[in-house]
Every structure is written in structure tokens, then in C-alpha cells.
Amino acid sequence: MNSSANFSHIYVESEIRSDPRTEGILARFPDSHVILVQRGSDVFNRPRQSFSAQKKSRSLILARKHGTLFYHGAPVCHSFHASRFFYTTTAVGCLFDCEYCWLKGIYASASLMIFINQEDYFRELEELLKDGSLFLSLSYETDLFAVEELTGHIHAWASFAREHPDLVLEIRTKSSRTDLFRCFENCPNVIVAYTLSPQSVITAFEHHTPSLSKRIQAVRKALAEGCTVRLCLDPLIKVNGWRKEYEALTDTLDQEIDLSRIKDVSIGSYRQSEPYQRRMRKRFPYSAVIQYPYETEDGYCVYSDHREIDQWMRGLLERYMEKEKIFSLEDCE
């Protein structure tokens, strides 16, 4: 687990207080104050919260997820040609602190909220699978690798995927941990998707995340252990000399990783729903990546030359791998 995870306050929904999974998580934090609440969302969605203040000492919320469990993928997310594309959230909030992360536009809270009712997800997913295969992204609203010690969600999802070959699961991560790959044995339908950025972007904007070299080591280990691996050069962020930075990144990937064994690569420059961007600008007045003067196109804030950037990135990658393996957002439309 990420070393910064030390929750001084843990809010627990009364109805799951005696659940063994709750007990297991609480046992890891004997010094934390445990507060019983009716709904986790009463804490997570409080008005006027300060993300910047809360991130100095995060709280943990343990809850049962009610209502919708699976959502249709948004048009600005990669579907990889899947005809049925969903995402789900078994945890909300992230121990990493990426300045550009959309979570900071959607939610006002820096807390990590974990839903413990995995069985409800599996039951509903089995119903969805009756209508045919589907692609499901698991970690748009958290980094599951970083919290596996607490949740055990990766192990549970891998077991489910093994029994349901019609399901293609994507677990996105910036983590460098390599001890979870064994649970993906005989799970070619689980894709471990590594988000990779130039080190300058990591240093400037992806706080508390592993370095590029550590992520590359994790990719190599994942391939060596037979995992299905996707690389996500997404979001591409314009920093000073960004073209050189991304050229160096792709050179490094070519040198360090056997790219022929990579399932595919997704690319995409920064994009953010306009209302989220507006909120983020208000909440994070000191972040260069958030304060960049983006243009608004179809309700999304994008670089004015985002099509050229994506094309350029595609051209760069085509030097190293088959073009069929490179997915930009336009391919997914």
C-alpha cells in the first residue's frame, strides 16, 4: 500500500460495521478514530469541502455502494472498439495526487471511499454478461493497485474474470508494485494498463506516484509473468519542450520493453469536461496544468491543437509498433 496511507479518521456505515471485511480494514489502523455514519456519502459529499486542506491528512470511508453499479463509458474514454463499454467504481478517491485528475473536478473530497459489497457488483455483472461480452474499466476513480491491501478487490476481480471469459477487464494504474501479477494467471482477459508519462510530467504533476523507471520495471515484470499489458500515454501534457520529452519517452519504452508483447497503446492529450475544469480552476489556482488556457470544444476543455498532437503522437509510436495496436480517441468513436 502507498506509504502515505495513514488515516486518522475512518468513517464506517453502521450497517457494515460488523462485516468481516470492515473489521479486517479497521484492524490495520488501530490508532484511527472510527466514526459510525449512516451513509458514507454524507461525509464524502459534504458542501464546501477543501480538497487542498484534506489532502494533508486523508480520511477513509467504508461504505456499501447503492444504486447504479455500472456506468456506460464516456465518449472521451477509450473503448478499444468494444461494442459494450462500461466502467465501475469499487473505490472512489486516490492515494496518488495527480494535479490533472478528473476526480478533483467531480468530487470535493480528498477522502478515499471503499465500497465493500463486491458480491453485489458480481451479481449485477453476471446479469449484464447474459446480453453478451463487454469491456469493463475498473479504476477510473481510484488506483486499485495502490489500495489492494485494504480492499482485496484486484484478487476478487481476477477470480471473477477467470470464470467469465466474455468479460474484458481493464485495471489502470501508476503503481510500481509487482507482487499482484500471480493473481492474473490464466486471465488473458484482464488487462493491466500502465499510465506512463515523461519523468518531467511525473515530477511536476503526478505527486506521490512511482517514477517512470519504476513503472517501466513493473511493466517488464508484468510481461515476464504473462500478464496482458496495455500502455496508456494518456493524458499527454504540454510541458516546456514536450515534443522532445515524449520522443525521449517512446525511445526509452522501445529500449526497455519488448513492445511486440504489449497488447496495445492508448494515446490522448489532456481533456476535461468544461464544468469540471471550471471547478478545478477555482479549487487549484496554483496548478499550471489546470490553469492552462485550454479551448472548449463540444463541452470539453482541450488543447487547441489536440488533433495534431494526437496525430503526432501516433506517428511517433508507429516507428516502434504496428499501427493497429495504437488507439487514439478518434479510433474509439
Place this chain on the structure above:
Amino acid sequence: MIFLFTALYAEAKPLIEHWHLKRKEGPIQQFENGEITLTVTGTGPIAAASVGGAVLGKNPRHADDFLISAGICAGLSHQKKGSIVLIHQLIDQNSGRAFYPDIIFTSLKREETLFTGSRVWNRESSVADHGLYDMEGAALFEAGSLFLSPHQMRFLKTVSDTGDTLVTPQEVSGLMKELIPSLEAEIEAMRRQCAKEEEVLIENEEETADLFQASLTMRRQIHQLLLYCTLAGTDWKAVIQQKIKQGLLPAENRSEGKKRLEEIRHELIG
């Protein structure tokens, strides 16, 4: 500004003496010293919410303002008299609504839930078998939430009784005097918790926008561009100076200004 609240004058008295606060004119009982404003709300949730709302609504709000409510309470599970407790959950007994202040920094180890009701609690009242009881906390939090964030509010209580004895004003003042060291430590903790980040200043923004004969929309665009460049460490001033030297700025009219702005935008952010 530090907004201190108590329900009773007997609670406020030792604090007034300790911080040398002076009575402020007006219908609300207030005492201040330039940094701290202490308000005596009166007893009960309606008094607490109305006075709290009036005080916080009247003053301009700043990111480093915070509210601390300090006072006596009853212990629902035989807590020791004089125990000092930080509140991490406030439950309004009337509505059942719960409120949660953010506790990011604190010097106190002991935390509990505070139940707020409209009547004086006694052993016969059934509230809960744990936590503390008062008649103002949740109401003050709810009123404060209109103006402040959850990390800008703190509730500090000292146990005065367990519902079976009456407490005299002298005892109340005595307990509050003992609370002062903890209160001072919590003020320091709240100063850290609510510390304001330095503002990003864009030098000569107005004068720069004037060079483009900028409309309101263009001024917004110029602001965003210059803010980004300042944060990213891009030397936008050198680019503007160069355009002035080349005679391309100031623009003769708005249409030319728009053209120049596009050129400069391209130069600065590609």
C-alpha cells in the same frame, strides 16, 4: 479572524480575561481584541444558529478564518468531570442530521460524538449510550456551514456533569479556565489547518491587456494565458517587450489586438 463561540457568559468570562477582550457595541454579546472575536450565543440551538449566522454573515470571509466553539457539555457515558474532548461528529437530535468537521491537525487525542438537543439533558432522557450532549453544537455547525468549510470549524468540549447534578456558574468558569491551554493549542492547530496559500500575482496585467485594446472577453483570455505562463515559469514579459520594440504593440484597434493576442498565444504556448 478567529471566531470563538460560547453559549454562556460564565463560559466566556475566563476567555475574556485571558485574551483581554473588550466588549463590542451591539445587540449581540461580543468581545474582541483585533484577532479574536468571542460571541456569547445564549442557550439552545435556535440562539446558537441565529447568532452564529448573524456574526459570520456580517463579517467578510477569508480562507484563513476559522470558528471554534468551546464550552461545557454533559457526558452520556459517565465521562470524568473536566475531561477535554474534541468533537468529530455532531448530531442534531431534532432532525437526526449529522455533521462532520474536518480534523486535519490537532493536539488532542480524545474525540467523541456530540448530540445537540433543545432541552436540558438528564438521566431520564434517552439520547445515546455514548458521546456527549449539549444544546448548541450541531446548530452552530449547520449555521456555520453556510459560510465556512468543514476544516474551518472546530468544537471543543469539557465535561461538566453526567445529567444528575446542577453546575454553578463558578464551576463553569473554573472548567473553562482549565480548558484554556487546550484551546490555545487547538487555535495553533487551526492556524496550520486553515493557512492561506500565497496568491499568484500577475504583474501589470491591466496595462498589458490595454496594449491589446482588449474587450472583457479578451481580458479573460489574457488573464488565463498570463496566469498559466506565470505558473509554468514562461517569460511572457520578454515576448510582450519584443512586440513593443517591433512596434506591433500597442495595437491600434481591437481587431489588430485580437491578431496580436493570437500571435503571442502561439509563441507562448505553441
